[in-house]
Amino acid sequence: MKESEEIISFYLKFEDKEEIPNFQPGQFLTIKLDIPGQDKPIVRTYSLSDYSEKCEYYRLSIKGEPAPNGLDVMPGIASNFMHARIQEGSVILAKPPNGKFVLDMQKSIPTVLISNGVGITPMISMVKACTLVNPTHPIWFVHGARDGNFHAFRDEVTELAGQNPNLNVHFRYSRSTPEDTGKYQSVGYVDAALIQELVRQEAEYFLCGSPSFMQSIIQGLKESGVPDSRVFFESFGKPMKSVS
Numbered sequence: 001m002k003e004s005e006e007i008i009s010f011y012l013k014f015e016d017k018e019e020i021p022n023f024q025p026g027q028f029l030t031i032k033l034d035i036p037g038q039d040k041p042i043v044r045t046y047s048l049s050d051y052s053e054k055c056e057y058y059r060l061s062i063k064g065e066p067a068p069n070g071l072d073v074m075p076g077i078a079s080n081f082m083h084a085r086i087q088e089g090s091v092i093l094a095k096p097p098n099g100k101f102v103l104d105m106q107k108s109i110p111t112v113l114i115s116n117g118v119g120i121t122p123m124i125s126m127v128k129a130c131t132l133v134n135p136t137h138p139i140w141f142v143h144g145a146r147d148g149n150f151h152a153f154r155d156e157v158t159e160l161a162g163q164n165p166n167l168n169v170h171f172r173y174s175r176s177t178p179e180d181t182g183k184y185q186s187v188g189y190v191d192a193a194l195i196q197e198l199v200r201q202e203a204e205y206f207l208c209g210s211p212s213f214m215q216s217i218i219q220g221l222k223e224s225g226v227p228d229s230r231v232f233f234e235s236f237g238k239p240m241k242s243v244s
């Protein structure tokens, strides 16, 4: 299913059994693809982007990675193969859910989920799990996108906020269009100043997005006195340098 200009969701079930083990919100699946023209299987990890009490499928939401601007190289191998070739009935090899970037829903300290672009995927699973399992828990969902066309899951999160009075949603668009009117809260880039303005209390912060976005928010939170032990992040690309 198309979620935005760049992101398509895939719903996975087992080929040979009914029951689908649940996972912790924030975890990912590792998949292995045999792609024509590649001399060995391509292995990639994708966050699980949905959550329900009884797991009925694993949803992966994948951005088709373009070639970087100005570089004459191939666009992303696995993501574009998924977009172009994987359809209903396709079979994919996958390992069980894994990962340590998880939300402990029993903690009493408020939760702040901060993402941009496709970094929204683990946040969707976290915000849904929290709304189902611990709906009195205060939670902020802050997401940055270019505009409504590049914003996946806007309706899903807006609907959730309608059900959960303890969920505070803030969408910030960097290049909003007239069609977006009324569907986002502010213009610009999500930064530490916005987070501080919205969350005026002690909290735990979960981040996922582009490397520069995460670096700047981690730095900003640190400068405003948030201890490292309260900040968790998932990097989709190469490992991030630590912020000292």
Ligand SMILES: Cc1cc2nc3c(=O)[nH]c(=O)nc-3n(C[C@H](O)[C@H](O)[C@H](O)COP(=O)(O)OP(=O)(O)OC[C@H]3O[C@@H](n4cnc5c(N)ncnc54)[C@H](O)[C@@H]3O)c2cc1C
Pocket: 028, 044, 045, 046, 047, 048, 061, 062, 063, 064, 065, 066, 067, 068, 071, 073, 074, 075, 076, 077, 078, 079, 080, 118, 121, 122, 234, 235, 236, 237
């Ligand atoms: C824990 C985790 C969770 C993740 N969750 C998600 C998710 O939910 N959704 C999602 O979409 N992604 C997610 N990712 C990212 C995903 O695993 C892949 O890295 C992503 O899809 C790109 O893979 P690819 O094979 O399409 O691109 P690759 O083929 O690996 O290429 C990546 C980029 O490098 C460029 N490139 C190719 N050759 C060169 C070259 N010679 N020089 C410079 N650049 C080059 C490509 O054009 C492309 O832009 C996650 C990653 C991790 C680690």
